[in-house]
Amino acid sequence: MLFNSIDFAIFLPIVFLLYWFVANKNLKLQNVLLVAASYLFYGWWDWKFLSLILFSTIVDYSVGRRLGTEKNQTKRKALLWTSILINLGFLGFFKYYNFFLDNFITAFSFFGAEILANSLNIILPVGISFYTFQTLSYTIDVYKRKLEPTKDFIAFTAFVSFFPQLVAGPIERATHLLPQFYIKREFDYRKAVDGMRQILWGLFKKIVIADNCAEYANLIFNNSAEYSGSTLILGAVFFTFQIYGDFSGYSDIAIGTSRLFGFDLMRNFNFPYFSRDIAEFWRRWHISLSTWFRDYLYIPLGGSRGGIWMQIRNTFIIFIVSGFWHGANWTFVVWGALNAIYFLPLLLTKNNRKNLDIVAQGRSLPNIKEFFYMLLTFSLTVLAWVFFRANNIEHAISYLMGIFTAPFFSFPPKVFSQETFISLFLLLIFIIVEWIGREGQYALFYLDKIKYKYGRWIIYIIIVFSIIIFSGSNQTFIYFQF
Numbered sequence: 001m002l003f004n005s006i007d008f009a010i011f012l013p014i015v016f017l018l019y020w021f022v023a024n025k026n027l028k029l030q031n032v033l034l035v036a037a038s039y040l041f042y043g044w045w046d047w048k049f050l051s052l053i054l055f056s057t058i059v060d061y062s063v064g065r066r067l068g069t070e071k072n073q074t075k076r077k078a079l080l081w082t083s084i085l086i087n088l089g090f091l092g093f094f095k096y097y098n099f100f101l102d103n104f105i106t107a108f109s110f111f112g113a114e115i116l117a118n119s120l121n122i123i124l125p126v127g128i129s130f131y132t133f134q135t136l137s138y139t140i141d142v143y144k145r146k147l148e149p150t151k152d153f154i155a156f157t158a159f160v161s162f163f164p165q166l167v168a169g170p171i172e173r174a175t176h177l178l179p180q181f182y183i184k185r186e187f188d189y190r191k192a193v194d195g196m197r198q199i200l201w202g203l204f205k206k207i208v209i210a211d212n213c214a215e216y217a218n219l220i221f222n223n224s225a226e227y228s229g230s231t232l233i234l235g236a237v238f239f240t241f242q243i244y245g246d247f248s249g250y251s252d253i254a255i256g257t258s259r260l261f262g263f264d265l266m267r268n269f270n271f272p273y274f275s276r277d278i279a280e281f282w283r284r285w286h287i288s289l290s291t292w293f294r295d296y297l298y299i300p301l302g303g304s305r306g307g308i309w310m311q312i313r314n315t316f317i318i319f320i321v322s323g324f325w326h327g328a329n330w331t332f333v334v335w336g337a338l339n340a341i342y343f344l345p346l347l348l349t350k351n352n353r354k355n356l357d358i359v360a361q362g363r364s365l366p367n368i369k370e371f372f373y374m375l376l377t378f379s380l381t382v383l384a385w386v387f388f389r390a391n392n393i394e395h396a397i398s399y400l401m402g403i404f405t406a407p408f409f410s411f412p413p414k415v416f417s418q419e420t421f422i423s424l425f426l427l428l429i430f431i432i433v434e435w436i437g438r439e440g441q442y443a444l445f446y447l448d449k450i451k452y453k454y455g456r457w458i459i460y461i462i463i464v465f466s467i468i469i470f471s472g473s474n475q476t477f478i479y480f481q482f
Contacts, residue, residue, distance in 0.1 A: 001044040003253045004206055004474070011041065016260055020187050027184050031158045034261070038163035042127070049125040052090060057160045059086050060135040061153055064142045068149035076143060083139040091132045094124050096328045127167035129325060133292055135160055138174035140296060147175050155181035164257040168250050168477055170268040170288035177265070185262030194448070195259030197460075201444045202252030204463050209430050210245030211472025212423045213238040220415060221389055221399070228410030229403040233382075236399075239389045240382045241427060244273065246478045247286070252442055271438045273381070274359050276373040278342040279352040281381060289325070293318050308348070315347060316340045326388070331396060335387040342380055358439055426470055 001007050015037045023029040043050050063083045070076050138159075141147040150156050159178045165171075220227055220235025227235070251268035258265045272284035282290050298318045304311050316337065323336020346352040359374065360366040366374065383400070390396035437443035450456050 001041050002477070003250065003257075004203060007044065011037075012257065012260075019261055024187070027182075028154065030185065031154045031181055034158045034163070035154060035161060038158070038161035038166060041163040042161065042166055045126055046123075052125055052128070053131060053161055054157075056087060056090070056132065056135050057157050059083060060139050060160075061150070061156050063139055064149035064156075065151070067139070067142045080139060080143045084136065087132045087136055091128055094128060130169045130171055131160055131166060133171050133289075134174075137171075137292065137296070138178065141174055147178075150178060152182070162258075162263075164254040164261075164263075165265055168247070168254070169286075170251055170254065170266050171292055172265060172288070173292075177263070180263050188262065191259050191262070194445075195256040197444050197447060198252050198256030198259070198442050200256075200460065200463055201442055202249040202254075202256060204467055205245040205249030205252065205430075206477070207467050207471045208426060210242045210249060210478075211475045212426065212470065213242035213245065213472075214475045215472055216415065216420060216423065217242050217389070224395070224399045224402055227402070227412060227415070229405075229408040231410065231412060231415055232399060232403045234415070236382050236386050236389075240273075240378075240385050241430075243385065243388070243478055244269075245430075246475070250477050267441060271434060273378055274374060274435065274438055275377050276355045276359060276370060277346055277351070277377055278339065278380065279346045280355040281377055282339070282343070283356075289322065293322055297321065304347075311347060312344065315343055319343065330393050331387045331390050334393060334396070335384055338384045338387065342384070361439065422470070426466075 001011060015033070019030060019033055023033050039050055039053075042053065060083055063079050066079050067076060070079065138147070138156075142149045155178065158181050159172075159174065162172075162177070217235055217239035220231060221239065224232060224235070248269035255265045255268070266288055268286060268288050270284040270287065272281050275281035275284055298314055301314045301317060302310050303314060306314075319336040319340035320333055321336070323332040323334070323339075326332045326335075343352065346354075359370055386399055387393075387396045390399060434443045437445060440446045444459075447456055447459065450459075
């Protein structure tokens, strides 16, 4: 079920009314309702994959219970690895089986050996990368004794399958989200209004910004050999805002929807395109995944505690694994490695934690130095996104070469139409609104500070009409494929 669909527009109010007006006096009933709603939400796409979520839930719940009573360290490690291997085994099979098989055949063909093996027609379950990492966080934290194992199977099932963030995150930690299922939730009008406001902004990001940018990004990337350097740059910029509007828009809707039911999810995006260096960008982009890899991979590998070569090794590992997490294609691996290369100068000069504050905090505009570093960081990010979007490595390289080898200034009417300039204007307005609201949790966070409610309602109405009038072609959320 898509957030930007009629189905969800009907589903959400029904669940909301049942949750607060029928099950409001019984915590267990509320959790049961959330489980049922979550399974319906996910099963709307393909009910057959509900068995995977249920199996993962049973495995990690059972392992957690055993870890809570087992004293023998060897047996505890065996339990932990049982959870890791089962969860990553399913993820590896559905997501990477054909990738490894094809590369295995190619490698042997290079040495003249022919291997006959057939790829499988495997359908990737939506959201498997997200809920797999979420359940793993529970098992690992219980193993490390950071969290007491739960005895409430319904609460744990609700934690794993919680529908607002089930399909594309944020990837919640059990230490943060699971305890929220234990306590009675009271309806908070202000929290609900704030949630609706964030949902509205998330829908604007997705429907107006991402979907419109997607039309031109797809057109240019799919026909990149035909276009000039300036058009190729425009295509890369359109994709840069497509993926941000799409993914951060999903996160906004997920976080806002959670607030309607009395839950607080972690922040997943913090205005990343206003970053002054790549390290700051990665503290602000897909925060739930970045911190997951930091805590469960980077730090166990030694983090920044070892010598310089260990730090370089760990940096490349975490970025390449992060890239590979996104998909079974060498383009994602190169994208991750490229970001590691960007990060290295900051690491080697110990400037990777230089920009921890908000850019131009308390000021309307950045100074020249801040603007230059933001522009440089944005440009490097745009270049890296080309590999993320390209069909393969050859496509990415030819796309980048085309920027510098094709006639630079050319304006094909199929791309540079009146609709294109409308999209660019909307993009400019979007950037301005995001800049004004960059000190809040999301762009409209401080809208309730407007003294007169009529002023707020005028802004809401403008956004709603913008969604209706300027909606792009309906596109699936990008991160559903991950």
